[in-house]
Amino acid sequence: MKVAVLKGGRSLERGVSLRSGARVEDALGRLGHEVLPIDVGADLVKRLVAERPDLAFVAMHGVGGEDGTVQELLEILGIPFTGPSAAACARCMDKVQAKDAIEDAQREEPSGLKTPHWFAFNQTAFREFGAADALGRLEETLGFPLVVKPSRGGSSLGVRFARSAGEVPQALVSAFSYDDRVLLERFVDGRELAVSILGDQPLPIVEAILLEGDRYDFEARYEIGRTRFDVPADLTPEEERAVTEAALGTYRALGCTGFARIDLILGEDGPWLLEANAIPGLTDTSLLPQAAEAAGLSFEELVERILDLALTPQGVS
Amino acid sequence: MAEVPEPTHRRRSHAGTRDLERYAGLFAERTGVMRSSAMRDLMAITARPEVISLAGGLPDTSTFPPQSFAAQMTRIAQESAAKALQYGPTEGFEETKDCILEVMGAEGMLPDPDDIIVTTGGQQAIDLVCKTLIDPGDVVICEAPTYPGAIPTLCSYQADVVQVECDEDGMQVELLEQLLDDLRAQGRRPKFIYSVPSFQNPAGVTMSLERRRRLVELARSQELLVVEDNPYGLLRYGGEPMPPLYQLDGGDFVIYLGTFSKILSPGIRLGWAVAPPPVMEKIVLGKQAADLCTSTLTQYFVREYFAERRWQRYVDDLVEIYRRRRDVMVEALRDNFPAEATWTEPEGGLFIWATLPDYIDTSDLLAKALRADVAFVPGQAAYVDGRGSHSMRLNFSGVNEDEIREGVRRIGKVIAEQVELYGALTGERPLPEPRQEAAPNVVPFRKAGEA
Numbered sequence: 096m097k098v099a100v101l102k103g104g105r106s107l108e109r110g111v112s113l114r115s116g117a118r119v120e121d122a123l124g125r126l127g128h129e130v131l132p133i134d135v136g137a138d139l140v141k142r143l144v145a146e147r148p149d150l151a152f153v154a155m156h157g158v159g160g161e162d163g164t165v166q167e168l169l170e171i172l173g174i175p176f177t178g179p180s181a182a183a184c185a186r187c188m189d190k191v192q193a194k195d196a197i198e199d200a201q202r203e204e205p206s207g208l209k210t211p212h213w214f215a216f217n218q219t220a221f222r223e224f225g226a227a228d229a230l231g232r233l234e235e236t237l238g239f240p241l242v243v244k245p246s247r248g249g250s251s252l253g254v255r256f257a258r259s260a261g262e263v264p265q266a267l268v269s270a271f272s273y274d275d276r277v278l279l280e281r282f283v284d285g286r287e288l289a290v291s292i293l294g295d296q297p298l299p300i301v302e303a304i305l306l307e308g309d310r311y312d313f314e315a316r317y318e319i320g321r322t323r324f325d326v327p328a329d330l331t332p333e334e335e336r337a338v339t340e341a342a343l344g345t346y347r348a349l350g351c352t353g354f355a356r357i358d359l360i361l362g363e364d365g366p367w368l369l370e371a372n373a374i375p376g377l378t379d380t381s382l383l384p385q386a387a388e389a390a391g392l393s394f395e396e397l398v399e400r401i402l403d404l405a406l407t408p409q410g411v412s
Numbered sequence: 413m414a415e416v417p418e419p420t421h422r423r424r425s426h427a428g429t430r431d432l433e434r435y436a437g438l439f440a441e442r443t444g445v446m447r448s449s450a451m452r453d454l455m456a457i458t459a460r461p462e463v464i465s466l467a468g469g470l471p472d473t474s475t476f477p478p479q480s481f482a483a484q485m486t487r488i489a490q491e492s493a494a495k496a497l498q499y500g501p502t503e504g505f506e507e508t509k510d511c512i513l514e515v516m517g518a519e520g521m522l523p524d525p526d527d528i529i530v531t532t533g534g535q536q537a538i539d540l541v542c543k544t545l546i547d548p549g550d551v552v553i554c555e556a557p558t559y560p561g562a563i564p565t566l567c568s569y570q571a572d573v574v575q576v577e578c579d580e581d582g583m584q585v586e587l588l589e590q591l592l593d594d595l596r597a598q599g600r601r602p603k604f605i606y607s608v609p610s611f612q613n614p615a616g617v618t619m620s621l622e623r624r625r626r627l628v629e630l631a632r633s634q635e636l637l638v639v640e641d642n643p644y645g646l647l648r649y650g651g652e653p654m655p656p657l658y659q660l661d662g663g664d665f666v667i668y669l670g671t672f673s674k675i676l677s678p679g680i681r682l683g684w685a686v687a688p689p690p691v692m693e694k695i696v697l698g699k700q701a702a703d704l705c706t707s708t709l710t711q712y713f714v715r716e717y718f719a720e721r722r723w724q725r726y727v728d729d730l731v732e733i734y735r736r737r738r739d740v741m742v743e744a745l746r747d748n749f750p751a752e753a754t755w756t757e758p759e760g761g762l763f764i765w766a767t768l769p770d771y772i773d774t775s776d777l778l779a780k781a782l783r784a785d786v787a788f789v790p791g792q793a794a795y796v797d798g799r800g801s802h803s804m805r806l807n808f809s810g811v812n813e814d815e816i817r818e819g820v821r822r823i824g825k826v827i828a829e830q831v832e833l834y835g836a837l838t839g840e841r842p843l844p845e846p847r848q849e850a851a852p853n854v855v856p857f858r859k860a861g862e863a
Binding site for chain 1: 456457460770771772773776777779780782830832833834836837838839
């Protein structure tokens with residue numbers, strides 16, 4: 096099969112994407128497929144039309160590759176592709192949209208799925224409508240510390256914790272560096288878990304354990320040696336069930352197919368959804384491959400399974 | 413968009429994550445301090461052709477005459493092929509040392525050729541000095557901010573790096589004295605003090621003569637080693653030449669590091685170290701263990717190049733080009749950066765250091781700047797402790813004047829957006845009109861006590 100591997104692009108996560116892409120290319124080659132690596136740029140459509148791949152493996156992260164843009168093009172061109180649909184990608188990428196979708200789903204059919212309370216703003220609200228005057232009230236509702244995040248963005252770039260009202264403006268300036276919309280979110284204390292879902296199968300749960308520094312230090316997550324990942328996470332059967340159900344509920348509410356990774360916090364009062372990643376990293380140290388391996392799937396088997404899922408889309412049940 | 417070429421052969425099968433964990437148990441402790449970060453990933457984007465990168469430290473190699481390059485390489489091939497392709501002495505060829513003596517002589521230094529070792533770039537010279545002097549936990553003092561490329565080297569030898577603030581006259585030697593007293597009280601003695609006294613990377617500042625004298629005096633009286641890194645000394649665009657620390661000291665307590673990278677080519681990877689004989693003896697052993705000898709081919713190239721006796725003229729040409737680029741960048745900063753910003757106006761070298769209002773984090777700003785296709789180095793890269801997050805290093809040697817203007821304009825625009833946003837968030841409206849006249853915003857560092 097001729098498989099185009101879409102990678103790179105212009106997003107801030109270009110570096111990770113190139114690594115994910117290279118690893119996928121290797122695996123595809125070993126599986127005997129014809130590999131067409133494409134560093135995505137202005138000639139993407141031209142190349143896809145000329146090369147007519149049987150399938151596109153989307154190994155892009157961040158804006159452009161993970162937000163439904165590339166997926167929409169592939170849908171138009173009629174090329175099957177890996178991972179969630181354009182619409183699902185768009186919902187996952189935008190944390191505000193994702194949280195809205197979760198709450199909508201809860202209104203229709205309550206299942207106990209929770210996401211931390213939040214308020215979202217775009218820059219115009221602050222620049223033109225004096226939204227700053229509403230901050231005091233929000234801070235009262237959310238309490239401190241609170242989390243400020245760009246609505247679209249990955250790898251925790253631009254995520255800031257504000258411990259007091261005085262820190263909020265600066266955190267907002269940082270978050271707005273990555274997106275025109277940001278959210279202020281209630282901070283939920285608990286264990287950081289990631290559930291990767293392949294098709295409709297949840298893989299073993301991964302727990303990120305910070306070895307040093309404080310939990311507000313997001314850089315630590317990306318520095319090898321400062322975070323340990325436990326697979327499978329050490330959870331009671333009840334905890335595991337609750338977390339898995341929350342992840343599957345999120346996956347369905349967002350309309351994901353193929354695969355996705357759902358990040359949650361397990362607080363004293365159960366799991367809270369933080370975000371969904373439509374195209375989780377596939378590098379040597381990424382969580383989806385780790386989870387797959389814990390389930391007994393080699394990287395090649397994981398890639399093969401992802402291809403199968405792309406060619407025979409699963410209904411969202 | 414550049415395309416990655418199809419691999420001509422299949423790459424090795426990657427290790428699974430479980431395997432990685434198995435290797436992790438084998439890693440040396442020092443790899444724990446070798447860190448990668450999200451910011452490093454961001455820098456992957458600066459390689460895109462549409463990005464104007466003011467982030468690198470690249471000299472301009474485009475004016476080096478290709479015919480001269482070709483002639484020298486031809487001569488080497490015809491006259492010295494066998495030797496140029498052979499191993500050479502670990503210390504480097506005597507002929508290379510003659511070239512080094514010429515370069516150092518141009519700044520008034522007269523080292524003994526036996527005190528010189530030719531290294532694979534100035535970076536290896538730093539590495540060898542660290543290898544020779546640092547045990548895990550040893551204190552090394554350097555400037556704040558310091559050369560970002562020195563930090564991973566110091567960290568990989570597990571040094572305890574302490575940084576001393578700079579101002580417009582370089583490292584504040586008064587603060588250094590205080591620090592040395594404090595360390596002595598703790599029973600600790602720094603292994604060396606690392607300094608780039610002239611046109612510092614990244615700050616662009618130059619240490620005053622008074623401070624140079626005081627630093628050398630301190631080194632001599634307390635028997636401390638100073639490592640003077642001087643890659644840019646000959647690239648002076650204004651002001652009076654300053655004697656290198658090495659010259660003031662005479663080479664007893666100053667280890668001197670030099671390079672051909674900025675006056676000829678970084679691609680030839682030729683640098684050197686000058687050290688007192690007992691230290692040099694260990695450095696040579698360290699070099700032998702690292703790579704036996706520096707490339708003989710490029711040493712021959714330098715020899716041929718210096719034989720043409722035009723190297724100083726080439727440096728003069730570079731000085732003209734870089735002076736104009738510096739002027740263009742300073743002017744662009746005045747036109748495009750907000751009133752609250754400050755920056756250095758270096759008398760030489762390759763870099764300007766700009767500091768923005770406290771509420772702007774330059775790592776986040778870089779993300780925004782990259783969307784506008786422009787890059788710089790966030791200030792944090794020049795500190796070991798997370799400071800510097802409101803500053804940035806801007807390079808003016810690696811891109812042409814139009815690109816400098818456009819690059820600074822783009823950065824200015826994203827800064828202006830953040831200033832305006834912060835104003836809207838806090839009710840502190842920024843000054844609406846741009847700077848009236850070219851006020852010299854050359855207070856490079858905040859004074860102690862200022863917010």
